[in-house]
Amino acid sequence: MSATISMGQRLRPGSATILRGILLAGLAILAMLPVLNRLPPESALYVSDFVVSVSGKWICYAILALAIDLAWGYAGILSLGHGAFFALGGYAIGMHLMRMIGPRGVYGHPVLPDFMVFLGYTELPWTWWGFSSFPFAFAMALVVPGLLAGVVGYLAFRSRITGVYLSIITQAMTYALMLAFFRNDMGFGGNNGFTDFKELLGMPLNTSGARALLFYAALIALGGALLLCAHLTRSKLGRVLVAVRDAESRVRFLGYDTVRVKLTVFVLSAMLAGLAGALYTPLVGIINPGEFSPGNSIEAVVWVAVGGRGTLVGALVGAFSVNAIKTWLTSFAPDLWLFVLGGLFVAVTLFLPRGIVGLLHKGDGK
Amino acid sequence: MLRSLLVLLLLLAAPARAQDAFTDALRGLGGNFQSQAEAVEKLGALGDPRALPLLQALAEGRLVKTADGTVQLREGDAGEPVRINNRVRVALRGALGRLQLLSPVEAERAAAADGLFRSRSPENIPLLEDALGRESSPAVRERMALALAASRLAAPQEGVKRQGILVLAEGGSAVARGLLLEARAAHPALAPEIDAAIAAIDRRLMLKTAAETAFQGLSLGSVLLLAALGLAVTFGVMGVINMAHGEMVMLGAYTTVMVQEALRGIPALAPLSLPLSVPAAFLVTAAVGVALERGLIRHLYGRPLETLLMTFGVGMIIQQAVRLIFGAQNREVLSPAWMQGTLSLPGGIEITQNRLWIILFALAVLGITIAAIRFTRFGLEMRAVVQNRRIAATMGIRTGRVDAMTFAFGSGIAGMAGVAVSQIDNVSPNLGTGYIIDSFMVVVFGGVGSLAGTMIGAFTLGIVNKMLEPWAGAVLAKIAVLVGIMLFIQRRPKGLFALKGRAAEP
Numbered sequence: 001m002s003a004t005i006s007m008g009q010r011l012r013p014g015s016a017t018i019l020r021g022i023l024l025a026g027l028a029i030l031a032m033l034p035v036l037n038r039l040p041p042e043s044a045l046y047v048s049d050f051v052v053s054v055s056g057k058w059i060c061y062a063i064l065a066l067a068i069d070l071a072w073g074y075a076g077i078l079s080l081g082h083g084a085f086f087a088l089g090g091y092a093i094g095m096h097l098m099r100m101i102g103p104r105g106v107y108g109h110p111v112l113p114d115f116m117v118f119l120g121y122t123e124l125p126w127t128w129w130g131f132s133s134f135p136f137a138f139a140m141a142l143v144v145p146g147l148l149a150g151v152v153g154y155l156a157f158r159s160r161i162t163g164v165y166l167s168i169i170t171q172a173m174t175y176a177l178m179l180a181f182f183r184n185d186m187g188f189g190g191n192n193g194f195t196d197f198k199e200l201l202g203m204p205l206n207t208s209g210a211r212a213l214l215f216y217a218a219l220i221a222l223g224g225a226l227l228l229c230a231h232l233t234r235s236k237l238g239r240v241l242v243a244v245r246d247a248e249s250r251v252r253f254l255g256y257d258t259v260r261v262k263l264t265v266f267v268l269s270a271m272l273a274g275l276a277g278a279l280y281t282p283l284v285g286i287i288n289p290g291e292f293s294p295g296n297s298i299e300a301v302v303w304v305a306v307g308g309r310g311t312l313v314g315a316l317v318g319a320f321s322v323n324a325i326k327t328w329l330t331s332f333a334p335d336l337w338l339f340v341l342g343g344l345f346v347a348v349t350l351f352l353p354r355g356i357v358g359l360l361h362k363g364d365g366k
Numbered sequence: 367m368l369r370s371l372l373v374l375l376l377l378l379a380a381p382a383r384a385q386d387a388f389t390d391a392l393r394g395l396g397g398n399f400q401s402q403a404e405a406v407e408k409l410g411a412l413g414d415p416r417a418l419p420l421l422q423a424l425a426e427g428r429l430v431k432t433a434d435g436t437v438q439l440r441e442g443d444a445g446e447p448v449r450i451n452n453r454v455r456v457a458l459r460g461a462l463g464r465l466q467l468l469s470p471v472e473a474e475r476a477a478a479a480d481g482l483f484r485s486r487s488p489e490n491i492p493l494l495e496d497a498l499g500r501e502s503s504p505a506v507r508e509r510m511a512l513a514l515a516a517s518r519l520a521a522p523q524e525g526v527k528r529q530g531i532l533v534l535a536e537g538g539s540a541v542a543r544g545l546l547l548e549a550r551a552a553h554p555a556l557a558p559e560i561d562a563a564i565a566a567i568d569r570r571l572m573l574k575t576a577a578e579t580a581f582q583g584l585s586l587g588s589v590l591l592l593a594a595l596g597l598a599v600t601f602g603v604m605g606v607i608n609m610a611h612g613e614m615v616m617l618g619a620y621t622t623v624m625v626q627e628a629l630r631g632i633p634a635l636a637p638l639s640l641p642l643s644v645p646a647a648f649l650v651t652a653a654v655g656v657a658l659e660r661g662l663i664r665h666l667y668g669r670p671l672e673t674l675l676m677t678f679g680v681g682m683i684i685q686q687a688v689r690l691i692f693g694a695q696n697r698e699v700l701s702p703a704w705m706q707g708t709l710s711l712p713g714g715i716e717i718t719q720n721r722l723w724i725i726l727f728a729l730a731v732l733g734i735t736i737a738a739i740r741f742t743r744f745g746l747e748m749r750a751v752v753q754n755r756r757i758a759a760t761m762g763i764r765t766g767r768v769d770a771m772t773f774a775f776g777s778g779i780a781g782m783a784g785v786a787v788s789q790i791d792n793v794s795p796n797l798g799t800g801y802i803i804d805s806f807m808v809v810v811f812g813g814v815g816s817l818a819g820t821m822i823g824a825f826t827l828g829i830v831n832k833m834l835e836p837w838a839g840a841v842l843a844k845i846a847v848l849v850g851i852m853l854f855i856q857r858r859p860k861g862l863f864a865l866k867g868r869a870a871e872p
Binding site for chain 1: 669
């Protein structure tokens with residue numbers, strides 16, 4: 001099975017250096033964008049607001065891709081529900097941002113967000129308790145996805161649900177959450193979700209300064225996530241993960257608690273996805289139940305597949321390149337985009353099982 | 367002018383004896399209030415249908431006196447309308463109800479019975495008894511019986527009341543229940559009888575709700591069965607996850623649209639478009655399935671996760687292609703006449719015909735599938751490949767061909783599911799998306815590789831879903847079912863009907 005495409009770390013001589021160079025150069029260019037945005041518009045190096053916010057979005061997607069890669073590329077857990085963890089993180093911060101609107105809403109209610117006034121709420125539901133505090137909301141953005149992944153993962157791994165079964169279960173999970181969040185009586189804004197945010201930590205959003213700060217926050221988070229994943233995959237746990245991916249029964253027979261190993265990485269991966277979502281909501285200025293749609297999750301899986309799973313750089317390469325194509329194509333030929341995306345699914349699985357980064361690997365790539 | 371002439375002609379044409387009584391009574395309408403009320407009552411008692419338009423005109427102030435002392439319908443603004451007082455109005459209400467009860471139009475009789483049910487006056491008992499004796503339509507009879515029972519309940523004599531209670535208990539509708547509750551408060555003496563009657567009604571109503579829920583569950587289950595059956599074949603037999611399966615269902619539905627449009631111009635074949643769509647959809651989706659298997663999936667055997675991703679991409683491409691060719695809006699599929707309408711079963715249970723047909727269709731498709739696997743050469747080869755691919759190959763079975771045929775078969779079943787779905791759901795490019803997750807749940811729940819498991823899984827999920835819906839809402843019911851499946855596979859990870867064997871996981 002997956003042993004036929006074992007994802008070793010053996011690269012062609014010099015490839016590792018090239019990859020690291022590309023990675024550092026890419027991150028450096030990204031870090032320059034908000035600075036170039038401050039130049040006068042006539043300047044040749046000027047970068048528009050649009051480019052800054054779009055690349056900020058891509059950074060969040062890259063963190064999500066890293067999370068998926070950690071679970072799929074290293075532990076062989078193909079989750080088709082990571083979009084749900086991402087969205088839950090986004091909703092947690094979104095709830096804080098809604099509380100921060102205060103009396104500036106359309107209805108001017110001192111406490112309740114507009115949609116609650118509209119739906120006839122008289123007080124905040126208990127689920128909103130504590131979300132006026134930023135540290136609490138931020139913690140929830142990590143804890144809630146982690147808890148959900150813990151419960152689903154424990155139930156699934158314990159009864160040895162693996163492979164496609166796990167994929168289907170996680171897809172059903174995000175589907176169920178999407179249906180739930182589309183409901184108005186859940187108290188999470190129904191199908192409109194949250195938007196019209198005003199400020200975060202006392203800083204008014206929607207200014208180029210705030211955008212730059214959020215952008216850097218996302219970039220630092222990406223760097224941190226990258227370092228964490230690099231450390232993790234090189235540790236002993238990382239080696240066990242790859243072993244579980246390639247021959248789970250054998251690892252179990254050797255005495256490892258594979259359930260705990262898989263659960264650890266799955267929860268960590270979900271929290272990483274939650275972090276990505278938490279950074280995404282203030283940057284984009286909206287979060288709605290559409291983020292839970294199964295299509296979103298599977299699209300994120302394709303970023304990793306295109307970039308090259310089982311390598312951390314691959315996840316980043318995939319997230320940035322596929323989203324670059326998407327942004328470019330949807331602006332002038334939106335009808336074509338789904339053909340291209342579908343084609344990517346087919347082409348990558350058939351011809352490029354190790355993704356773009358796999359081209360640099362030793363061997364013929366088969 | 368023409369209408370009054372018509373009335374006169376009718377008067378002349380009527381038999382002499384009846385004419386006398388009728389015209390006599392008619393004359394009274396022009397007298398004082400006292401004689402008016404008497405005349406109205408008399409006309410109502412006579413039951414002559416010709417009186418109906420005149421009495422209606424009287425009630426609406428469209429009747430005028432003529433020079434010879436009788437009355438006629440008013441034309442334009444000519445003459446002073448005949449005036450009436452409250453006493454006449456009361457008499458009119460009763461007489462009109464009686465006359466309508468004998469009207470030749472079925473809908474009018476039913477409406478009159480409902481009116482008498484609401485007025486609940488014991489004076490109407492003989493009238494209703496009489497009308498019930500003549501009535502031939504069962505639906506109207508039922509309403510009249512209810513009105514009669516309600517009138518009897520309002521009668522002063524206890525014996526008559528008891529009669530009414532018994533009839534109401536047998537009828538067993540929610541309205542009758544309300545009526546009995548009302549009567550119980552008013553007549554404590556009859557409480558034991560009324561309580562028994564209410565209990566009987568409650569049993570009936572519960573049975574009716576249970577039967578209707580079961581039917582809706584079976585109906586949802588049969589759609590799930592159709593959608594999941596093809597999946598059970600490809601997933602269960604070949605171990606291939608086909609995420610484009612929902613799109614196969616969608617292609618089947620669009621084939622139905624195409625066949626219907628192609629046959630619209632041919633009157634002889636147009637009513638047969640739906641039956642003809644079944645083989646057409648099977649062939650179209652089977653062809654797409656073969657192309658998909660031979661062209662793409664074949665290269666990915668043994669790599670289920672990659673197959674999943676790739677088929678998802680193929681599904682996206684098919685969906686977008688259909689969207690560009692046919693447009694994103696819903697397409698209309700007409701139901702043939704024999705599938706429309708509802709079927710009334712005893713006990714007030716109503717069943718929509720098209721759902722009934724879909725249940726039968728699903729069972730037929732299941733039967734054909736089982737027969738094909740059990741009794742045909744292809745089925746034998748397929749089972750051999752499932753049991754041991756290599757040994758099957760050494761016995762001379764062309765496993766590649768069997769794979770292609772199996773995939774074509776599974777896709778074809780999905781296409782036939784699309785024909786059924788087109789009858790109850792909107793035909794749009796993203797039709798398949800809604801079915802794919804549910805179908806996978808059915809297969810996982812029922813046990814991979816077991817068609818009986820698929821059937822039981824589909825019907826169980828359908829019925830459980832519909833049972834939860836009344837108190838949890840459609841969305842929460844769906845979520846509860848998903849959570850339930852998660853917990854269920856804790857106990858039985860391989861589903862309800864696991865294939866027995868000693869093969870270790872790869």
